[in-house]
Amino acid sequence: METLEKMLSSVRGNFTSIQLVLLGVAGFVVFKIFFNVLLWPRFLSPLRKLPGPPLGNPVTGVFLEIARAEPGILQRDWVKAYGPNVRAVGPLGIERILLVKPEVLERTLVSEWLDCPRPNFMRNILGMAAGWGLLTVTGDEHKLMRKVMNPAFSIPNLMAQTDMYYGPIETLVGTLKSQMTDQGSNPGGTEFHIYDWVSKVALDIICETAFGYKCNSLLDPNNELAIAYEQLLNLQSGENQAKITSFIVLPGVPALLRSDWAYRHRDLFRKFPLTSPLTTMLDTTRRIRVICAEILASKIAESAVVGSSDTASKKDIMSLLLTARTSEDKEQGQASPSAYRMSDRELIEQMLTFLGAGHETTASGLAWTLYLLACNQEAQSKLRAEVSEVISTNPRPDYRTLKELKYLDCVVQEGLRVLPPVPITYRKAGRDLWFEGVRVPKGTLFTIPIRAINTWKEVWGDDAEEFRPERWLDLPPSYHPTFSTLSFLAGPHGCIGKTMAVMEMKAILAVLIANFEFHPTYEGQKAKPTATVTMKPSDAMPLKIKMVTCQ
Numbered sequence: 161m162e163t164l165e166k167m168l169s170s171v172r173g174n175f176t177s178i179q180l181v182l183l184g185v186a187g188f189v190v191f192k193i194f195f196n197v198l199l200w201p202r203f204l205s206p207l208r209k210l211p212g213p214p215l216g217n218p219v220t221g222v223f224l225e226i227a228r229a230e231p232g233i234l235q236r237d238w239v240k241a242y243g244p245n246v247r248a249v250g251p252l253g254i255e256r257i258l259l260v261k262p263e264v265l266e267r268t269l270v271s272e273w274l275d276c277p278r279p280n281f282m283r284n285i286l287g288m289a290a291g292w293g294l295l296t297v298t299g300d301e302h303k304l305m306r307k308v309m310n311p312a313f314s315i316p317n318l319m320a321q322t323d324m325y326y327g328p329i330e331t332l333v334g335t336l337k338s339q340m341t342d343q344g345s346n347p348g349g350t351e352f353h354i355y356d357w358v359s360k361v362a363l364d365i366i367c368e369t370a371f372g373y374k375c376n377s378l379l380d381p382n383n384e385l386a387i388a389y390e391q392l393l394n395l396q397s398g399e400n401q402a403k404i405t406s407f408i409v410l411p412g413v414p415a416l417l418r419s420d421w422a423y424r425h426r427d428l429f430r431k432f433p434l435t436s437p438l439t440t441m442l443d444t445t446r447r448i449r450v451i452c453a454e455i456l457a458s459k460i461a462e463s464a465v466v467g468s469s470d471t472a473s474k475k476d477i478m479s480l481l482l483t484a485r486t487s488e489d490k491e492q493g494q495a496s497p498s499a500y501r502m503s504d505r506e507l508i509e510q511m512l513t514f515l516g517a518g519h520e521t522t523a524s525g526l527a528w529t530l531y532l533l534a535c536n537q538e539a540q541s542k543l544r545a546e547v548s549e550v551i552s553t554n555p556r557p558d559y560r561t562l563k564e565l566k567y568l569d570c571v572v573q574e575g576l577r578v579l580p581p582v583p584i585t586y587r588k589a590g591r592d593l594w595f596e597g598v599r600v601p602k603g604t605l606f607t608i609p610i611r612a613i614n615t616w617k618e619v620w621g622d623d624a625e626e627f628r629p630e631r632w633l634d635l636p637p638s639y640h641p642t643f644s645t646l647s648f649l650a651g652p653h654g655c656i657g658k659t660m661a662v663m664e665m666k667a668i669l670a671v672l673i674a675n676f677e678f679h680p681t682y683e684g685q686k687a688k689p690t691a692t693v694t695m696k697p698s699d700a701m702p703l704k705i706k707m708v709t710c711q
């Protein structure tokens with residue numbers, strides 16, 4: 161005892177108190193890193209019993225492999241190799257488990273969704289790129305916000321909106337036809353980067369259905385919103401994504417990036433390689449917000465002048481949210497403390513969310529489906545036979561007619577199943593949970609490998625990865641109506657725009673397939689998906705198009 165005291169006092173004698181505190185902090189940090197990166201995942205975690213890929217380098221874990229792979233494919237390979245309960249260790253020892261089985265997905269996405277929120281890094285990235293709206297809120301705030309928005313996505317409203325799709329679709333058909341004529345007759349077909357075109361038509365449709373705003377990106381290359389939005393989308397390379405993600409996870413950064421200071425000093429970010437994409441992101445999202453604010457202001461002014469009945473007659477989502485807000489205010493004199501009243505600022509964030517969540521996803525879904533049809537001429541001809549019969553007599557089929565086109569429905573479901581625009585999503589354990597007898601510690605990351613789930617051979621059979629629309633006419637007994645395809649996810653955070661997106665895709669495909677034939681640009685053309693927020697074609701999907709001569 162005496163010797164120990166002597167040792168301690170000799171140690172104390174050599175250091176000042178501040179040095180001792182610093183030494184203690186440094187020792188704690190080194191131990192914490194050692195514990196998190198090596199001890200916990202390798203020897204202590206209850207999840208270490210689950211099968212999975214080798215832990216790899218302690219600093220990066222499986223991160224580099226994931227970053228290099230085609231989106232969703234590595235996860236699919238893991239499920240094939242290790243079964244549905246896979247554990248993988250990411251950077252700095254952070255553990256993740258893959259959720260594939262319907263029982264576990266049901267708990268995470270539906271019955272225990274409040275205990276399995278979106279992880280902060282995901283909310284911050286979505287908030288930066290797609291507004292601080294429905295995609296970023298959670299818990300009670302989410303429940304209230306979603307309740308206010310659900311009526312805008314109701315079937316009667318979607319029925320009323322369907323006709324709005326056809327203006328942009330007809331413009332697209334006319335533009336493609338005139339470009340084909342300009343390029344002279346080409347028996348093999350004219351090559352188009354199809355993603356760029358469906359992206360424009362999807363932007364024009366979402367602007368009209370969400371805000372009643374004519375963006376006209378198909379015809380007007382100078383439209384402010386289209387330009388700002390295109391610049392924002394161009395940021396979405398894998399490299400930029402990695403830079404933004406690694407910066408945004410640092411403490412305090414999301415709050416900093418939301419501040420006016422960050423916007424005013426946005427040029428500073430350009431000077432450092434890690435933060436360089438943020439300058440464009442801050443600039444473009446601010447420009448989009450300003451345009452959205454102008455649209456909103458004109459709607460508010462319009463409803464004040466001509467009365468809210470005029471706004472009420474409009475079917476775009478923003479007018480509906482505004483009408484709901486105005487009538488609630490009238491009913492209550494002022495909103496009761498318990499009622500959820502969306503402020504102007506929140507409405508603007510929602511507009512950004514609809515643009516972000518509703519545009520690129522639909523455009524990617526269309527591009528992939530057209531590619532799959534180009535590679536499967538038999539399915540394409542069968543679809544043409546079905547849609548041409550309708551389009552030849554009724555060029556603008558309504559909601560009910562589109563819904564009744566059985567093969568079109570099979571094609572859309574199958575395209576979204578095989579190449580889902582959102583190939584992976586994440587949740588985290590908000591508390592300790594038990595899955596299949598294994599304790600899942602609070603903070604564990606859940607990977608929901610949508611692409612792997614959609615093509616899981618245990619459910620879909622040996623041809624699970626093939627595009628075969630007919631399978632929807634005779635579903636396998638192992639098919640689960642909610643959890644066997646998760647292209648739109650499920651549960652309270654499932655896609656609010658699902659029916660709208662499906663109807664829009666159906667209308668666009670019906671008209672395009674009735675007017676054009678789609679072919680690969682070379683034999684054996686392969687899809688080239690790139691990992692951004694959504695999975696889109698890295699080559700903008702070149703396809704050859706020919707006009708359909710007789711219907």
Ligand code: HEM
Binds near residue numbers: 525
């Ligand atoms: C083919 C097209 C689409 C696909 C594949 C798709 C897919 C998804 C997925 C997978 C999610 C869940 C994300 C997550 O929690 O991890 C989601 C959520 C969402 N989607 Fe879509 N979406 C599409 C179109 C649309 C459209 C057209 C809109 C609106 C106009 C929209 C609005 C939203 C919103 C607001 C959420 C957040 C819902 C919530 O958390 O309550 N989406 N979507």
